[in-house]
Amino acid sequence: MRRPSKDSPKLSAESQRLVSISNAIVQAASRVEERTWERNLHLQLQKLLKSNHQDSIDAALNVLFKGDLAVYDVLMDGVEAVSESSTMTEQGADGADVTWQALLVAAPVLAWTRFSIPSGTIPNDILSALSAHFSAHLLAEGTQVAIAPTLYSIDQLPRTHAETYALTHKLAQAAHKGSGNIKPAAPGPDTSQFLADTRYLIAAIVAPVGAPLFRWQEPQHHVNFEAERTHALEQWRAQAGPNIARLLPGCGVDLLLPEAYYVACREADKDIRPVSIRAAVHYLTNTLGVEPGDLRAVVAGFGDEASDNQVDEYRVGFTLRQSSDVVYGIVWPLYGQEDEEGTPMEGTVPARPLAPIDEIVGHLNEVGIAHVKRIGERYVAEYCDDCGAPLFADPTGELVHAEMPEDTPAGSEHFH
Numbered sequence: 001m002r003r004p005s006k007d008s009p010k011l012s013a014e015s016q017r018l019v020s021i022s023n024a025i026v027q028a029a030s031r032v033e034e035r036t037w038e039r040n041l042h043l044q045l046q047k048l049l050k051s052n053h054q055d056s057i058d059a060a061l062n063v064l065f066k067g068d069l070a071v072y073d074v075l076m077d078g079v080e081a082v083s084e085s086s087t088m089t090e091q092g093a094d095g096a097d098v099t100w101q102a103l104l105v106a107a108p109v110l111a112w113t114r115f116s117i118p119s120g121t122i123p124n125d126i127l128s129a130l131s132a133h134f135s136a137h138l139l140a141e142g143t144q145v146a147i148a149p150t151l152y153s154i155d156q157l158p159r160t161h162a163e164t165y166a167l168t169h170k171l172a173q174a175a176h177k178g179s180g181n182i183k184p185a186a187p188g189p190d191t192s193q194f195l196a197d198t199r200y201l202i203a204a205i206v207a208p209v210g211a212p213l214f215r216w217q218e219p220q221h222h223v224n225f226e227a228e229r230t231h232a233l234e235q236w237r238a239q240a241g242p243n244i245a246r247l248l249p250g251c252g253v254d255l256l257l258p259e260a261y262y263v264a265c266r267e268a269d270k271d272i273r274p275v276s277i278r279a280a281v282h283y284l285t286n287t288l289g290v291e292p293g294d295l296r297a298v299v300a301g302f303g304d305e306a307s308d309n310q311v312d313e314y315r316v317g318f319t320l321r322q323s324s325d326v327v328y329g330i331v332w333p334l335y336g337q338e339d340e341e342g343t344p345m346e347g348t349v350p351a352r353p354l355a356p357i358d359e360i361v362g363h364l365n366e367v368g369i370a371h372v373k374r375i376g377e378r379y380v381a382e383y384c385d386d387c388g389a390p391l392f393a394d395p396t397g398e399l400v401h402a403e404m405p406e407d408t409p410a411g412s413e414h415f416h
Contacts, residue, residue, distance in 0.1 A: 011059055017044055018060040022075040023068070038078070045082040049165040057161060083161040084261040086172050087209065099209045102172035104164065107134075107201040107236075107258035108268035109151075109244055112279035113251040114286070117197050119153035121184040122247060129243050134203065137235035138258055140212035145205050146175035148182055151247050152200040155188030157265070164261065171204030195279035198268045199248070203258070233257045269335060274363045276330045277316070281367045284318055284328055287408060292368025296321045299360055300375035300393035309378050314360055317392030317402060321371055329392040329402040332360055 011019065021041045028034035048056050057079055064072035084104040089097050111117045122130070131147050139145060148171060150156065158164040174182050205213050212218050216228035237255045244253055254275070256268055281292055296319045301311035313333040317326040334356055354362075361372050375393045382391045384401050391399040 011063060012056055014044070014048060014053065014056040015060040015063075018048075018057065018075060019064060019071070022060075022064070022071045022078070025074050026071050041075075041078045042082050045078055049079075049083055049162050052162045054160045054162040079161050080262045083165040084168055086169050088172065088176060088206075100176060100206050101209045101211075101213075102168065102175065102204050102206045103213055104168040104171065104261040105203045105205055105258050106261045106264035106268075107203065108256040108264055108271075109199045109201070109248070110196070110254040110256065110268065110272055110275050111199055111248050111251045112196040112275055112282075113248075114195065114283050115250050116193050117153075117199065117251055118248055119151050119156065119199055120187065122149050122151055124149075126243050126246060130201065130240055133236065133239040133243070134258070137239060138215060138232050139205060140207065140215055140218050142211060143205050143207045143213060144175045144178065145203050146171045146179070146182065147201055147203040148185065150185040150202070152185060152202060153188045154198060154200075156185045157200065157202075167202070168204060168261075171202070172206055175204045175206040194276070195283050196272055196276040198272050200265070200268070201258070202261070229257065266335060269333070273332050276332075277360070277363045278367055280316075280318060280328055280330050281364075281369065288320070288327070288405070290320065293370060294321055295319070295369050296371040296373065296395070297364050297369050298326070298373045298375060298393050298395055299357060300397075301357070301378045302381040303378060305380045311356075311378060312381065314357060315390060315392050316360060316364070317394060317400075319395065324395045325405070326392045326394050326400050326402045327404050329390065331390055332356065 018041070021037055021044065025034055025037045025041065028037055045057070048054075061072060061075060061079075064075060086102045088100045088102070090100070127147060127149050131145060134147065135143070135145055148167075158167055171182070173179070207213050214229075215221065215232055216225040221228040233255075236258070241253065241255055244255060245251075256264065256271060258264060259267070281295065284290070284295060285292055298317040298319065299314055300317075301314050303310045303312045311334065313331055315329055315331050317329045319326055357374065361374075364372050373395055375397055377393075377397060379393065379399065382399055383389060384391060389401065392402055394400050
């Protein structure tokens with residue numbers, strides 16, 4: 001969930017209209033009434049997104065986030081739905097109007113390495129192969145697709161809903177017209193390199209309104225759609241994986257199921273977290289010449305200074321067992337309804353929800369780290385004044401900068 005800024009300017013007429021309609025949806029007494037209000041909300045959002053009035057949307061979200069989370073969720077769902085989809089109407093061969101629907105889709109790639117994880121323009125031959133596999137293994141019959149010629153880093157993704165809306169419409173037009181004339185995204189800003197990070201293929205799928213978009217939505221798969229989804233992901237990994245590997249030399253990769261843009265990005269944000277732990281332990285054991293059992297992990301919760309005891313993220317600092325110096329660290333952010341009370345892991349129904357810190361410890365234990373220290377104190381999220389890297393708790397509870405030992409072999413990259 002994207003959290004708005006803390007400033008709450010006086011609402012404009014456009015923002016107030018968004019708040020009112022979203023509230024009406026929550027209070028609707030029937031599905032018919034709810035859908036009528038939803039159409040009004042979507043029309044208002046389309047007007048604002050098309051004219052790039054992101055501020056009006058953000059102002060409404062700010063007010064609702066502080067005052068009514070149920071209405072906030074309705075508006076946020078509406079903004080995401082409108083910005084990642086579109087419709088187009090044209091005259092068919094028989095003179096009747098035909099309406100097409102388009103959906104922006106993200107295909108996340110989890111990547112890990114001891115070096116750097118590439119991003120940027122995709123060569124034409126690889127893009128053609130990926131498009132063919134995308135259509136053959138994921139999409140329903142009769143759909144059209146256009147994949148952007150960029151392997152996106154998170155810094156290259158749209159930063160606002162208005163930018164997402166613009167990208168959706170650009171790719172939808174390309175898919176519908178069968179045009180391959182899509183410019184690659186601009187390079188992202190230079191950021192700290194991570195041992196594990198996510199890359200994204202972005203595409204638009206177009207089909208007649210009411211027709212299935214994905215293979216598992218076709219009528220013959222309705223009864224066993226989950227099995228078909230699983231099979232589609234297996235085929236996508238098997239066929240597209242080698243092409244993705246060519247774009248990410250020296251990296252381990254795992255392809256996630258391509259889905260609607262915002263859902264796919266959120267799932268990737270969650271799934272990269274355990275990969276970060278495995279990548280960190282692999283890096284440290286190889287670079288320092290130690291076994292996982294020679295390492296210790298220190299886990300502490302961090303949050304906003306103004307949010308009392310709410311934990312927004314956990315930070316895991318790694319030390320050698322015989323030292324208190326933090327040599328490396330990773331951040332485990334919490335998303336959506338996750339908190340220190342715990343939420344069920346996807347696909348499971350445990351008797352007691354698994355708290356995030358227990359999940360972290362479980363992943364540490366899986367990779368061989370038995371010595372885990374949990375810090376009970378909740379810290380305000382602090383960062384290095386010089387380089388902006390997050391600070392981690394050492395075994396005594398002091399916040400420190402993660403630094404590899406001075407005698408680390410030359411050529412070992414330093415990552416935050």
